[in-house]
Amino acid sequence: MLCQIIGQSKEHPSLIPLFVFIGAGATGAAPYVLCLALFNPDVSWDRKNNPEPWNKLCPNDQYKFYSVNVDSSKLKEEGPDF
Structure with a gap:
């Protein structure tokens, strides 16, 4: 497959x-x-x-790949502890 891609790119350089x-x-x-x-x-x-x-996540755990303008370490828990 790689040989075919290289061959196509030699024939048609605009595909690179x-x-x-x-x-x-x-x-x-x-x-x-x-x-x-x-x-x-x-x-x-x-x-x-x-x-x-x-269920084992705390409110200050960051599980998103990227969060905009949110510092997850400073978030507080809103519900009661059980």
Whole structure:
């Protein structure tokens, strides 16, 4: 497949930016999906020992990839402790 891409880019040099941008998008998407799969509280890999991991989150835990203008370490809990 890589030989075919190189052959196409030699025949049509205007396709090189297309290959670069698609490769950069795939390279950027792979770590983002890996980050979501490993650190998102909505994903449960161990159903027997931890069936509901989202219940163990504190209000000051940051689980978003990027939060704008929110310092999650200074958030306070609004509900009672059980």
